[in-house]
Amino acid sequence: MIVRITVALLSVAVVSSMPALAQQPRPTAGVERVPVTVVFREPPAAAAASYTVLRRASQTPRDVIVLVGPATGQTLTDAVRTLLYARMAEGDTTARDGVVRTRQSHSANHHANPYPWAERVVHDVQAAPQREVSGVGRVRAVEIWLPPQRMRRLGGN
Amino acid sequence: MNAKHFRTQRVVALVFIVALLPGQPVQAQQTQSLIVISPDEYWVVRPSTCPIRLYGGLVGWLFGYPNGGYTWTPEWTRYRVPNPSDYSHADYRPDSYDGYTQGKGDYITSGDGLISFDTSARWYKPELYVQCTATAKFYMGHIVSVTEHYSVLENRGEIVVCRGRGTALLEPIGDYTGSGPNATYDPYSNFGASDGCETEGSSSGGGGGNTATCWDEYIYVEVSNDGGATWEIIWEGWAQVCT
Numbered sequence: 001m002i003v004r005i006t007v008a009l010l011s012v013a014v015v016s017s018m019p020a021l022a023q024q025p026r027p028t029a030g031v032e033r034v035p036v037t038v039v040f041r042e043p044p045a046a047a048a049a050s051y052t053v054l055r056r057a058s059q060t061p062r063d064v065i066v067l068v069g070p071a072t073g074q075t076l077t078d079a080v081r082t083l084l085y086a087r088m089a090e091g092d093t094t095a096r097d098g099v100v101r102t103r104q105s106h107s108a109n110h111h112a113n114p115y116p117w118a119e120r121v122v123h124d125v126q127a128a129p130q131r132e133v134s135g136v137g138r139v140r141a142v143e144i145w146l147p148p149q150r151m152r153r154l155g156g157n
Numbered sequence: 158m159n160a161k162h163f164r165t166q167r168v169v170a171l172v173f174i175v176a177l178l179p180g181q182p183v184q185a186q187q188t189q190s191l192i193v194i195s196p197d198e199y200w201v202v203r204p205s206t207c208p209i210r211l212y213g214g215l216v217g218w219l220f221g222y223p224n225g226g227y228t229w230t231p232e233w234t235r236y237r238v239p240n241p242s243d244y245s246h247a248d249y250r251p252d253s254y255d256g257y258t259q260g261k262g263d264y265i266t267s268g269d270g271l272i273s274f275d276t277s278a279r280w281y282k283p284e285l286y287v288q289c290t291a292t293a294k295f296y297m298g299h300i301v302s303v304t305e306h307y308s309v310l311e312n313r314g315e316i317v318v319c320r321g322r323g324t325a326l327l328e329p330i331g332d333y334t335g336s337g338p339n340a341t342y343d344p345y346s347n348f349g350a351s352d353g354c355e356t357e358g359s360s361s362g363g364g365g366g367n368t369a370t371c372w373d374e375y376i377y378v379e380v381s382n383d384g385g386a387t388w389e390i391i392w393e394g395w396a397q398v399c400t
Binding site: 055098100102117143144146 | 329342343344345346347348374375376377378379380381382384385388391392
């Protein structure tokens with residue numbers, strides 16, 4: 001008898017909880033980001049600020065932004081944008097090693113503002129301790145995380 | 158009996174024969190239909206096996222699959238045939254469902270839906286229920302072509318709108334709460350907040366406040382595999398850039 005009552009109570013509990021489960025809001029979709037290592041290479045004297053974006057298929061870290069010279073937040077922003085375009089075109093991970101760059105067909109009238117956090121990251125990497133980065137050498141480096149591009153296709157190709 | 162009359166009779170005879178055909182054993186319950194275009198030309202439409210993969214070009218989705226006012230990936234993979242005796246109906250999921258480990262990007266996860274081309278919507282648990290047919294075109298009694306058609310009978314899943322976004326890139330500007338001095342993006346965190354996609358009508362979430370100024374630029378994305386000596390264009394086209 002006790003068993004029957006227990007089973008009945010459990011059944012009621014389960015059934016009554018089902019609508020609640022169905023009405024639960026979809027959990028807020030957190031976004032797992034994709035890393036990129038930003039390194040700072042000590043420039044030769046009077047070197048201009050520049051950057052290089054490396055993508056590797058098998059080495060870790062997979063994506064590396066190499067800043068050279070008196071880099072600013074704008075320099076890092078441009079590098080991040082280049083990497084994001086590459087991730088959109090190839091995926092968040094690449095299948096082949098390479099250096100990536102972007103070109104515009106004409107000089108744009110607008111210029112994208114630097115990301116508000118970019119200047120801080122540049123300062124951080126310039127002050128970071130040196131460490132060995134595979135394929136790059138012993139450099140100052142920090143790791144930052146970017147929103148996934150998820151193989152979304154750029155239109156018009 | 159003149160020639161025209163004979164052909165007409167032949168078409169009628171073929172209609173009769175086709176109507177009697179039992180069809181493929183696996184599709185025995187399926188029907189086939191006849192479309193008479195002229196006395197010399199007719200089409201036979203019958204069920205066909207749904208392919209393993211569907212691509213945009215095959216189904217006429219030139220720049221992606223349209224659904225719910227948005228455009229989505231045109232590449233889909235058959236993952237289930239609801240009725241094992243009828244391969245002319247199948248369920249499809251977006252290609253590369255677990256693509257991150259394959260180097261294609263984890264654009265679909267259990268809690269994170271497919272994203273539209275313009276990034277302004279997500280499609281959670283995207284599935285297509287597809288009917289596959291083949292149309293054989295006959296002319297003068299001879300088959301001249303066979304065309305396969307894939308009709309989406311049902312779009313499954315839930316499409317939600319991403320507020321406050323709509324740029325070509327998912328950019329690290331304040332965890333999708335807008336750019337500017339109040340941006341809250343933490344570049345050292347490996348996990349971000351919601352990307353601002355929420356069900357229409359919902360007031361929760363941090364979508365608002367997109368005051369970005371955007372414009373289009375024609376961009377070439379190039380890769381060099383020899384240290385910069387030569388460059389290969391991996392994509393070119395218009396992209397939206399925002400401040």
